[in-house]
Amino acid sequence: MRLSLRRFLLTVAVPCAAALSGCDNTITFSETLPPLQAASLDSGAGSWQMIVLSGPTQFTVAAPAAETSAVYLAELTAINTAQANLTDAQRRTIAYWSGGGVLRWNQILRGLVARFNLPPAPRPDGTYPVPDPENPFADPQFPFANPPYAARAYSYVSVAQFEALKTAWYWKYQYHRPSPARLDGSISALMPVGDLPAYPSEDAVLSGVTVEMLKVLFPAAVAEITQRAAEQRNAALWSGKAAASDIAAGLALGKAVAAVFIARAGADGMRNAVGTKAQWQALADSALARGEIPWISRELPPRPPMLPNFGQVQTWLMTPTEVVTERPPAPPSTSSPQMQQEVAEVRQTVDHLTREQLAIAYKWNDGAGTYTPPGHWNDIAAEYIRDAQMSEVRAARTFALLNMAMHDAAVGCWGVKFLYFNPRPEQLDPSIHTVIGLPNFPSYPSGHSTFSSSAAVVLSYLFPDGAPAFDGMKEEASISRLYGGIHYRSDIERGKEHGARIAGYAVRFAQQDGAN
Amino acid sequence: MPRTRHPTVLPFLSLALIAAPLRAQAIDDGAMLPRRAMAAGLLYSHESWSQYWEGTLKRDNGNIGTLSTQSVTWMAGYGVTDRLSVMAMLPYVWTHATQGPLHGMSGLQDFTLAAKYQLLATPLTDRGTLRAMVAGVAGIPAGNYTPDFLPLSIGLASRQFSGRFTLNFQAHQGWFLNGSAAYTWRTKVKLDRPAYYTNGQLILSDEVAMPAVFDYTLSAGYQVGRLSIPISLTQQRTLGGGDIRRQDMPFVSNRMDFVRLEGLVMYAVPAPQLGIRIGMSRIVSGRNVGQSTTLTGGLYHTFTF
Numbered sequence: 001m002r003l004s005l006r007r008f009l010l011t012v013a014v015p016c017a018a019a020l021s022g023c024d025n026t027i028t029f030s031e032t033l034p035p036l037q038a039a040s041l042d043s044g045a046g047s048w049q050m051i052v053l054s055g056p057t058q059f060t061v062a063a064p065a066a067e068t069s070a071v072y073l074a075e076l077t078a079i080n081t082a083q084a085n086l087t088d089a090q091r092r093t094i095a096y097w098s099g100g101g102v103l104r105w106n107q108i109l110r111g112l113v114a115r116f117n118l119p120p121a122p123r124p125d126g127t128y129p130v131p132d133p134e135n136p137f138a139d140p141q142f143p144f145a146n147p148p149y150a151a152r153a154y155s156y157v158s159v160a161q162f163e164a165l166k167t168a169w170y171w172k173y174q175y176h177r178p179s180p181a182r183l184d185g186s187i188s189a190l191m192p193v194g195d196l197p198a199y200p201s202e203d204a205v206l207s208g209v210t211v212e213m214l215k216v217l218f219p220a221a222v223a224e225i226t227q228r229a230a231e232q233r234n235a236a237l238w239s240g241k242a243a244a245s246d247i248a249a250g251l252a253l254g255k256a257v258a259a260v261f262i263a264r265a266g267a268d269g270m271r272n273a274v275g276t277k278a279q280w281q282a283l284a285d286s287a288l289a290r291g292e293i294p295w296i297s298r299e300l301p302p303r304p305p306m307l308p309n310f311g312q313v314q315t316w317l318m319t320p321t322e323v324v325t326e327r328p329p330a331p332p333s334t335s336s337p338q339m340q341q342e343v344a345e346v347r348q349t350v351d352h353l354t355r356e357q358l359a360i361a362y363k364w365n366d367g368a369g370t371y372t373p374p375g376h377w378n379d380i381a382a383e384y385i386r387d388a389q390m391s392e393v394r395a396a397r398t399f400a401l402l403n404m405a406m407h408d409a410a411v412g413c414w415g416v417k418f419l420y421f422n423p424r425p426e427q428l429d430p431s432i433h434t435v436i437g438l439p440n441f442p443s444y445p446s447g448h449s450t451f452s453s454s455a456a457v458v459l460s461y462l463f464p465d466g467a468p469a470f471d472g473m474k475e476e477a478s479i480s481r482l483y484g485g486i487h488y489r490s491d492i493e494r495g496k497e498h499g500a501r502i503a504g505y506a507v508r509f510a511q512q513d514g515a516n
Numbered sequence: 517m518p519r520t521r522h523p524t525v526l527p528f529l530s531l532a533l534i535a536a537p538l539r540a541q542a543i544d545d546g547a548m549l550p551r552r553a554m555a556a557g558l559l560y561s562h563e564s565w566s567q568y569w570e571g572t573l574k575r576d577n578g579n580i581g582t583l584s585t586q587s588v589t590w591m592a593g594y595g596v597t598d599r600l601s602v603m604a605m606l607p608y609v610w611t612h613a614t615q616g617p618l619h620g621m622s623g624l625q626d627f628t629l630a631a632k633y634q635l636l637a638t639p640l641t642d643r644g645t646l647r648a649m650v651a652g653v654a655g656i657p658a659g660n661y662t663p664d665f666l667p668l669s670i671g672l673a674s675r676q677f678s679g680r681f682t683l684n685f686q687a688h689q690g691w692f693l694n695g696s697a698a699y700t701w702r703t704k705v706k707l708d709r710p711a712y713y714t715n716g717q718l719i720l721s722d723e724v725a726m727p728a729v730f731d732y733t734l735s736a737g738y739q740v741g742r743l744s745i746p747i748s749l750t751q752q753r754t755l756g757g758g759d760i761r762r763q764d765m766p767f768v769s770n771r772m773d774f775v776r777l778e779g780l781v782m783y784a785v786p787a788p789q790l791g792i793r794i795g796m797s798r799i800v801s802g803r804n805v806g807q808s809t810t811l812t813g814g815l816y817h818t819f820t821f
Contacts, residue, residue: 025704027723030711110711111718121763122578139762298617300578350619355660362664362708369713369764379711379720426617433619435665437765485619 031107031382033099037192038391042515045393046170049513051316051400052260053163056170059256061249064177064199075243076184082238083188090238091190097235098191101206102161102395103386106378108228109157110371112218116145117369119303119440126301130274136220143218147447148310148410150372152270153217154399155316155407156261157210162400164209164257165202165393168250172197181240190239200250201242202392207232208254216262268314273307280304287421293334293428295421295442306441311415316404317505323412326501328494331422331444339428342488346425347432350485357483358435364448364480367437373448373477374406377455380473384463397515402458405506409454409499410447416498417442425488434485445495446487449478453499454506461507543603543630544696544733545746546647546684549595550820556592557791557816563587565799565806568667571759572803581615583667583806587625591816599634606658609670618668624658625671644687653678653698664707666766667806673768674702674726686739694735694746702726705768714767715758724769727756742784750776760804774802789818 046056053059065071086094097104120128120140129140136142143149177199181189196202211229215222233251236242242250283305287294297303315323332338353361366373381402385395422444426432439447456474460467478496481487510516549555564584567576589607596602610622632651640646655676663673680698705724712719730753737746757771778797785792793814799807 025702025725027704027719027721027725029719029721031720107718107720111713114711114713114718115716118761118763121575141762300615358662359708362662363710365709369761370709371711371713371718376710432617434617435619438617485617 031379031386033103033386035095035098035192036100036103036392037389038194038196038394039389040391040394041194041196042169042391042393043173043196045166045391045515046173048166048393048397048515049509050163050166051159051404051509052264053167053257056167058260059167059253061168061171061174061200061253064175064245064249067177067183072243072245075245076180076187079180079187079237079240079243080184083190083240086190086238090234093231094190094235094239097203097232098239100386100392100395101203101232102165102392102399103382104232105157105161105206105210106382106399108225109154109214110375110378112214112221112225113145113150113153113375114369114371115221116141116143116218117150117372119144119146119368122301122303128301128303133219141220145218145372146306147366147372147374147451148273148307148313148414151374151403151407151410151451152268152313154374154378155403156217156265157213158396158399158403159316160209160213160258160261161206162393162396163261164205164254165396167257168200168202168205168253169393171200171249171253172202175199177246179241179246180243187240189241191235191241193239193241196391198242198246200253201233201236201246202250203236203242204233204247204250205254205257206392208251209258210254212255212258213261216265264314269309269312273310273313274304275308277304280308283308283418283421291333291335292420293423295423296427297440298424298426298438299440303440305418306439307414308418308441311411311413311418313411315408315411317509318408318412318502322505323408323415326412326498327416327419328445328498331420331488331490331494334423334428338490339488342490343425343429343432345489346482346485346487347429349482350432350435353435353483360476360480361435361483364477365436365484366448367439373451374403374410374455376477377402377406377451377459380455380470381459384459384466388463394515397510397513398462401462401506401510402455404509405454405458405503406451408505409450409502412498412502413445413447413450413495414441416445417447420444422491424486426485432485436484436486438486443487444491445498446478446481446491447495448481449474449487449492449495450499450502452477453496454503455499457500457503458506458510461510543632543651543653544680544682544694544698545735546649546682546686546692546694548598548632548634548649549593549601551595551598552821553595553818554592554821555594555791555816555818556590557814559587559589559591559793559812559814561585561587561589561810561812563808563810565808568806569760569802569804570762570764573762574807577616579616579618580613580667583611583613585609585611585670585808601632603630603632604628611668611670613668618665621661621665621668621670623661623670625661626655626676627658628653628655630654640685642688644685644689644692647682647684647686649680649682649684651678651680651682651698653680653700662708663705663768664709666768669768672702672705672726674705676700676702690739692737692739692746694737694748695732697732698730700729700731702728707768712767714769724767726769727754727771729754737780742786744782745780746782747777747779750774750778752776757804766804770804772802772804774799774805776800791816791818 131142179198181193207229214225284294452474456470566582587607587609591605593603612620630653636648678700682696686692733750735748754771780795782793795812
């Protein structure tokens with residue numbers, strides 16, 4: 001028996017240990033954020049060009065109480081008391097937000113998009129309910145944060161944060177009130193506290209502007225959003241970075257700026273983007289009248305197309321005329337030999353994928369339940385912003401430029417998609433099977449190619465050293481749609497060109513906004 | 517477009533082919549291969565479902581129709597001593613959906629190596645024999661398949677290790693009872709994408725932590741001559757992981773739970789030392805799995821060195 005027990009251990013325990021060794025269950029995160037030590041104060045950001053606001057004095061921040069006033073000294077005492085009684089949970093909150101408010105909110109926003117990026121389930125009668133902003137907690141939840149919705153949401157949050165922070169910077173340098181940890185030697189700096197004036201608090205500005213934007217964009221997540229925003233303000237207070245009056249002023253400013261953007265969002269055309277049954281039919285009729293095969297939903301039961309009128313939503317940096325003039329030419333006719341060739345290429349590609357091609361299709365899938373293609377590019381940008389140790393206001397500018405370009409790309413691309421209403425490869429050849437989900441909207445041009453190209457152009461301008469990497473990622477993201485079996489080559493090529501043209505507007509804005 | 521798949525730990529439980537001359541011998545039963553006896557064979561399995569549990573909500577999906585998973589598994593076992601057997605298996609799996617645009621997948625799934633040791637074999641009164649067994653099972657993906665296309669992926673691509681304990685009572689009159697339970701550790705899985713959302717959280721990583729799995733099987737059966745007919749009830753509980761969200765795809769680390777009923781007929785042909793096995797199983801309740809019906813057929817050959 002002894003012998004067999006030893007053999008048992010040899011035959012079982014050794015291979016099992018080998019199978020498990022070096023592959024425990026601890027996962028490595030790609031976007032850890034060390035405490036933000038801004039490379040520059042960007043003290044001139046108060047004069048950078050505005051996008052929606054008239055200027056930094058559109059909102060006035062009243063002068064703070066004197067640093068010697070009893071009111072302010074009481075605030076410093078309160079910080080002292082708080083620091084003497086910090087719990088581990090409070091220290092974790094400080095550590096979390098010390099990574100940078102703009103980056104943290106971008107991560108939170110990507111999480112919200114992924115959480116809400118689910119299409120409504122069909123009803124038993126084969127119809128689909130429409131997510132209702134008046135009833136966001138129901139099934140289906142509101143919103144369905146699909147790529148156009150997400151592109152718009154990322155851009156609203158980023159631009160509102162950017163405008164609010166430029167305003168904050170302006171007033172910071174009007175009043176020059178130092179942070180509590182700088183003023184009072186008995187207060188510790190529990191996160192990096194630089195020479196940036198503390199009044200109004202940039203953390204509170206971010207918390208105020210972001211919480212208000214997110215409550216409108218993701219109303220069902222209100223509890224979580226509100227809690228995060230409060231934690232951000234607490235972290236600023238507990239860490240010795242801002243006093244109560246710095247925070248109160250920042251919170252009020254952030255909320256005031258948000259109101260401007262919420263009003264804009266209410267009137268930007270999004271509410272009409274779903275369209276009506278008659279409009280959907282008119283799109284098909286128009287394609288038929290041109291002698292083309294119209295797109296049809298390949299889902300079972302057939303689902304209404306995704307946001308057919310999103311192409312009419314207001315852009316950030318283009319006029320409605322420019323949206324039209326920048327459009328790519330018509331796709332190859334559905335009855336042309338070129339189209340037949342392109343269909344054959346999709347079929348050939350998807351049936352003979354290498355493992356590497358399949359990995360590229362999955363890497364850039366960014367389908368339902370994910371943070372979408374625009375979210376993927378925010379993910380890419382975040383690490384560059386972190387590594388460049390950008391100040392909060394410059395980080396906000398980077399995300400604003402990136403997300404304005406991708407929102408305008410979404411508007412431009414959706415306009416073309418529903419202008420031509422072109423069928424997907426699988427509709428023209430049902431023997432084509434896809435290795436990623438088949439999007440429920442017309443094929444031409446490729447949205448992912450348009451998004452990726454616009455993002456790569458903007459990021460290459462902002463991070464010239466990264467340009468070759470961005471270009472490689474753009475090419476990979478674009479061709480992934482051919483590997484996935486969901487796009488023809490001409491969708492991809494015209495999409496990339498279109499996205500690059502649209503990104504030009506963001507680059508030209510950035511060249512003269514005063515931030516360089 | 518949601519879909520689900522059969523649970524991966526399934527091969528550990530159901531592939532009960534490897535057999536001694538008169539008895540099937542599997543990782544979770546009470547039988548042993550005699551010393552120097554070798555059994556090797558092939559098992560074909562056809563599993564299909566048209567309804568699945570999205571979390572706890574049972575539904576069908578027009579973009580899947582019926583999902584079928586077929587496999588051919590090579591299996592072999594060897595009696596190192598009368599009390600110690602080793603087993604190995606390797607399935608080739610292919611998947612197919614009858615509706616919707618999604619591409620089926622195929623390939624070698626996970627190579628499994630197991631060892632089973634008989635701790636105890638003692639007469640119990642004069643009615644029969646009580647046996648106790650322990651087994652260790654290790655599984656490792658045999659190919660570079662993706663687990664990120666469920667339910668059309670062919671497996672979960674995790675390395676696994678199970679510890680199993682089995683108690684068996686064989687009565688002289690022919691009937692038998694078997695109880696077996698296992699705990700399975702699973703290593704993290706690597707995806708081709710840099711982030712994913714599961715269990716209420718966006719995870720900024722290409723790695724997925726896999727929850728452990730507990731399962732148990734109770735079976736009873738009758739053996740007369742060369743024929744053995746067990747029926748069994750299996751419950752699997754995944755000890756963590758998130759639910760499939762409403763109208764979402766299933767995810768590799770989902771909490772995949774089920775209760776399954778299975779019936780088997782095994783027959784040993786004496787002259788060429790062949791064993792034949794056919795079986796049918798059905799998931800009766802579940803969470804984040806398909807309500808699958810599985811048909812299996814296997815043939816194995818036993819010889820002694």
